[in-house]
Amino acid sequence: MTTRVMLVSAAAGQAQREVRFDDDGPLSEAGRRRARVAAGALPPVERSMVSPSLRCRHTAEELGLAVRSAPELAGCAMGAWRGRTLAEVADGDPAAVAAWLSDPDFAAHGGESLRQLCARIGGWLARTARDGGRVLAVVEPDVVRAAAVCALRVPEEAFWRLDVPPLTVTELSGRDGRWNLGLGKALDRR
Numbered sequence: 461m462t463t464r465v466m467l468v469s470a471a472a473g474q475a476q477r478e479v480r481f482d483d484d485g486p487l488s489e490a491g492r493r494r495a496r497v498a499a500g501a502l503p504p505v506e507r508s509m510v511s512p513s514l515r516c517r518h519t520a521e522e523l524g525l526a527v528r529s530a531p532e533l534a535g536c537a538m539g540a541w542r543g544r545t546l547a548e549v550a551d552g553d554p555a556a557v558a559a560w561l562s563d564p565d566f567a568a569h570g571g572e573s574l575r576q577l578c579a580r581i582g583g584w585l586a587r588t589a590r591d592g593g594r595v596l597a598v599v600e601p602d603v604v605r606a607a608a609v610c611a612l613r614v615p616e617e618a619f620w621r622l623d624v625p626p627l628t629v630t631e632l633s634g635r636d637g638r639w640n641l642g643l644g645k646a647l648d649r650r
Contacts, residue, residue: 461592461593461635462592462633462634462635463588463589463591463592463593463594463595463632463633463634463635464593464594464595464631464632464633465585465588465595465596465597465607465631465632465633466502466503466505466594466595466596466597466629466630466631467597467599467603467604467607467629467630467631467632468502468519468523468596468597468598468599468627468628468629468647469599469600469601469604469624469625469626469627469628469629469630470487470491470511470513470515470516470518470519470598470599470600470601470626470627471487471488471491471492471494471495471515471518471519471522471626471627472487472488472490472491472494472626472627473485473486473487473488473491473515474486474488475515476626478545479545479546479547480543480544480545480546481538481541481542481543481544481545481546481549482513482515482535482538482542482543482600483542483543484513484514484515485514485515486514486515486518487515487518487519487522491515491519491626491627492518492522494626494627495518495519495522495523495627496522498523498627498647499522499523499524500524501523501647502523502525502596502629502647503594504594505593505594505595505596506593506594506595507591507593507594507595507596508520508525508526508527508528508595508596508597509527509528509529509530509533509595509596509597509598510525510527510528510529510530510533510597510598510599511530511533511534511535511597511598511599511600511603512529512530512531512533512534513534513535513600515600516598516599516600517529517598519598519627520598523598525596525598527596527598530584530597532580532583532584533581533584533597533599533603534600534603535599535600535602535603536571536572536574536577536600536602536606537571537572538569538571538572539567539569539570539571539572540569540570540571541569541571542571556568556569560574561620562617564578564615564616564617564619574606574616574619575616577602577603577606578606578609578610578616578619580606581603581606581607581610582606582607582610585607585610585611585632585639586637589634589635589636589637592635601624601626602619604622604624604630605619605622605624606619607630607632608622608630608641608643609622611632611634611639611641612639612641622643623644624644625644627646627647628644628645628646628647629642629644629645629646629647630642630643630644630645631645
């Protein structure tokens with residue numbers, strides 16, 4: 461049975477503009493407007509879900525989607541870094557930032573390592589593939605990146621080479637654990 465997964469990256473919020481580790485802040489007004497304009501652009505699906513973050517929930521609301529919360533699709537847990545900017549963390553502990561960017565097992569911030577994030581999202585993909593059908597999920601960009609890494613079966617270090625703009629759709633389609641990947645299609649009404 462073929463499965464099609466559409467991962468919609470959340471609209472922009474203040475944390476992205478400030479390069480801040482997510483503090484569960486809301487969408488920016490511009491992000492809300494963009495999502496409202498895109499409402500109705502997604503095809504029908506059998507299952508719709510949303511990451512538990514406020515930004516993802518607000519994006520789903522503005523897109524007019526009826527979704528269920530999916531805690532397993534939460535963004536990477538950043539522990540003590542949550543709410544801080546990358547510059548603040550780098551100024552205080554540049555070695556930790558360097559390790560975070562180069563070691564997929566790094567989790568000294570007290571949160572989740574990149575390898576743990578990819579394993580969690582890979583498990584979700586495997587369960588989703590077993591159920592088949594068309595699935596839509598509004599998620600954080602790091603979840604999209606982790607899904608792409610898992611689908612392509614590339615090393616976790618590839619995560620840092622993937623850019624996921626706000627309000628884009630990344631599509632995974634496949635069966636038997638083999639995925640095809642369509643990256644970053646703009647979400648707009650045509």
